[in-house]
Amino acid sequence: MFTIDFKKPIHIHFIGIGGISMSGLAHLLLTRGFTISGSDRSRSDLTEGLEKLGVKVYYTQTGDNLTDDIDLVVYTAAVHADNAEYAAAAAKGIPMMDRAELLGQLSATYPVAIGVSGTHGKTTTTGMLAVILMEAMQDPTVSLGGKMEAIGGNLRIGGDEEFLFEACEYTNSFLKFNPTDEIILNIDADHLDFFKDINDIRHSFRMFAEKLPANGHLVINGEIPNIAEITKDLNCSVDTYGLLPEGVSPADSPYRYTGTNISFDERGCASYDLYRDGVYVDRIALSVIGVHNVSNSLAAIAVAYLHDVPVETFRNALAAFSGTERRFEKKGVRNGVTIVDDYAHHPTEIRATLTAALATPHKRLWVVFQPHTYTRTLALRKEFVDALSIADCIVLADIYAAREIDTGEISSRNLVEDLRNKGREAYYFPSFGEIEEFLKKNCVNGDLLITMGAGNVVNIGNSLLKS
Numbered sequence: 001m002f003t004i005d006f007k008k009p010i011h012i013h014f015i016g017i018g019g020i021s022m023s024g025l026a027h028l029l030l031t032r033g034f035t036i037s038g039s040d041r042s043r044s045d046l047t048e049g050l051e052k053l054g055v056k057v058y059y060t061q062t063g064d065n066l067t068d069d070i071d072l073v074v075y076t077a078a079v080h081a082d083n084a085e086y087a088a089a090a091a092k093g094i095p096m097m098d099r100a101e102l103l104g105q106l107s108a109t110y111p112v113a114i115g116v117s118g119t120h121g122k123t124t125t126t127g128m129l130a131v132i133l134m135e136a137m138q139d140p141t142v143s144l145g146g147k148m149e150a151i152g153g154n155l156r157i158g159g160d161e162e163f164l165f166e167a168c169e170y171t172n173s174f175l176k177f178n179p180t181d182e183i184i185l186n187i188d189a190d191h192l193d194f195f196k197d198i199n200d201i202r203h204s205f206r207m208f209a210e211k212l213p214a215n216g217h218l219v220i221n222g223e224i225p226n227i228a229e230i231t232k233d234l235n236c237s238v239d240t241y242g243l244l245p246e247g248v249s250p251a252d253s254p255y256r257y258t259g260t261n262i263s264f265d266e267r268g269c270a271s272y273d274l275y276r277d278g279v280y281v282d283r284i285a286l287s288v289i290g291v292h293n294v295s296n297s298l299a300a301i302a303v304a305y306l307h308d309v310p311v312e313t314f315r316n317a318l319a320a321f322s323g324t325e326r327r328f329e330k331k332g333v334r335n336g337v338t339i340v341d342d343y344a345h346h347p348t349e350i351r352a353t354l355t356a357a358l359a360t361p362h363k364r365l366w367v368v369f370q371p372h373t374y375t376r377t378l379a380l381r382k383e384f385v386d387a388l389s390i391a392d393c394i395v396l397a398d399i400y401a402a403r404e405i406d407t408g409e410i411s412s413r414n415l416v417e418d419l420r421n422k423g424r425e426a427y428y429f430p431s432f433g434e435i436e437e438f439l440k441k442n443c444v445n446g447d448l449l450i451t452m453g454a455g456n457v458v459n460i461g462n463s464l465l466k467s
Contacts, residue, residue, distance in 0.1 A: 002095035009032060011034070011072075012035070012073075013037045013065070013089075014037070014074050015039055015073060015074070015086060016038075016075060016076035017055075018043075018044050018057075021145060021166075022074070023046040023047070023049070023155075025074075028155060030055065036055045037058075038057055039060070047059075063091075066094065070089075072097070074098070074099060075097075077171045100177070101176050104177045106163070107177050109163075110162060110163035111180070112163070112181065113177075113180050114163070114181040115165055115183070116167060116299075117168070117184050117205070119186050119188040119201075120352070121186065123327065124293065124324060125185060125296040126142070126144055128296060128317075128318060128321050129183075129300040129304070130142045130144070131320065132300055132301075132314045132317040132318070135314070135316060136310075136313050136314075138162055138307065139161070140156065140163070141156060141157060141160075142156040143163075144166065145166040146327065146343070169191065169204055169205065170191045170194060174208050175211070179211065179212065180216050182217070183219045183300075184221060186224060186348070187205050189379070193404065202230065209236075216235075216237070219241065219303055221241060222254060222255040239256045239257070239305075239306075240256050241258065242254070242255040242257075243294065250280070252278075257301060258275050261273045266361065268356055268359035270286050271284060271286065272294055281311060284319075285318070285319050287320065287322050288321065288322065289359065289360065291356070293356075300318070327343055336446055337446075338362070338448050339451070340451070345376070345452075348387075350369070350387040350388060350390075351386075351387040354387065354391055357450060362448035363448075364393060366391065366392065366439070366447055367391040367449075368439070368449070368450070368457060369395070369457070370400050370451075370455045370456075371396070372399070373399070373401065374405075374409065378409055382418075385415060388415070389422055393425045393426075393427075393442075395429065395438065396413075396416050396426065396428045397460075399412055400453060400456070402454075439460075440467070
């Protein structure tokens, strides 16, 4: 495997440079003196931002893009040997590595490297921790799997001491990272096009936890079933957090960090009493909705304690944290209909978002859902239907294929049929234009409309607001 000497900048070419993580890594290396080029299938604000910094970006992927001065090619998990640039790099003998290997080598250069993992909530929790560390004047470098106004996008160039990043489990990417601190938010069945089953996923998270050094720290959600399977006999320190069952006193909490007496304001944002080791600490108020974000904030607080952040500092930072792009992001209001966009694409995420939405003012709750990948939709069909049933009205767009091919085993029509069999009001339309026209005619003043999914469903809300 090629080893990068980060003190000796070279020319790195990124295949898929427009990805949220790839663009951030490219930008970060550019600031370290590296020459950067790359390619992507389409233009975006991320690629245009890199171009403004002097990066050469190609919008076709051909072997001609691989110039003789390129020293290393970095590619995403979606790029395979049949990609023209990949094949050309191999033919030329140019060293290659995937995005995860690059992030792993980069993380090893920081004395403190904090990896935020879990099936859900990584971007929000990383964002929370970023604003906490920034409020504490600790100057972290941050690589975010989304965009956040507080850091001006998906990357913050900070100092050389702390690196805060998302650690994704897909294709076991996080096993290539070198964290000193880890968060494990949750472990659910997902990415079943790669993992065999939930036990396979749990095994990977155990291996991720084992990567921590003896002086490292693991912060883990104590509500994860059979947590000892993940934490037993680790060399590092382990702190747990979690929400208590009804009737359990903080003094009897099995978790080091917990929140009780949770209440919600008129926006659906939570506040709660923070307890550490059974002792009351302070009242924490959030500016993001839902009880799931209480849990996310507890994880961020646990890491804040590890880095000696004062209570007042993390309390103020969490109160100011307004979320990240595409995480219950209010897009605007059209004819009295509030339009929100959310990245949720797993049943657990959908349930959390729609449950949180119930606590916000609305007449009817509409969700326009674009399923993400055929394998996930097929494997979790029942769970999707159960979660979507929380909404009053459900509209399905076609499945967003991403890296997959349609085998004909599952479609959005199947989900609509299942929803109707449960007595839910559900519709399917084959085009965004038809969905928009339907919503214009049927959403009324006071309704809450959420566009939901990891694909391009956000375009529906944007189009409605322009019409």
